[in-house]
Amino acid sequence: MEEQDKKVRLYGLSTCPTCKKVKQFLDKHNIRYEHIEVDLLDSGEQWVTSKELKRYNPEVTYPTMVIEEVIKGFDEEAMKMALGIK
């Protein structure tokens, strides 16, 4: 499989149909992602994960997808594209 430059993480709940829709979308497009079903974690892990999610989404709502772009070296074009610099 071709290397995927963007790292994708999906925070969801096992009971949430909208989370399932996002998951199906990613699967349909063959995107690799880390899938965290927060309700299935133990309470300590839920606490840590909620803190982590809050950094990206202060509402702490589900589903939340985080897409991280990896840019290696000084790649001006890639940095501009990723940061929306024209």
Next chain:
Amino acid sequence: MTPERFYEVLVKYAESQGIQLNKDKEHVMGILEGLLKNESRYSYRSCPCRLATGIKEKDADIICPCIYKDPDIKEYGSCYCGLYVSKEWNEEKIRHIRVPERSQYNSYKGAA
């Protein structure tokens, strides 16, 4: 209770409230399955689109129908999870947007 029977009950409940269930039945059935799963693990039907604490008193606001349902339907035409909607929302006379979270429940999880 089966999701199908639950659906029949909620159709009547929604009618009695002057609202409707989302016309996307697949979405609705997913919510109902989530509600029943939450009932089996917490003993109450907390919103399947929100992370419950498992402590009923703390989750009281997000037990379905949540206390935010009416203001959300009034403002956005849909409740937070998209189970209950207005007639206008189902008829697509209202733009379908993601309903913002009104609950501060996540503070219970130490996320605040």
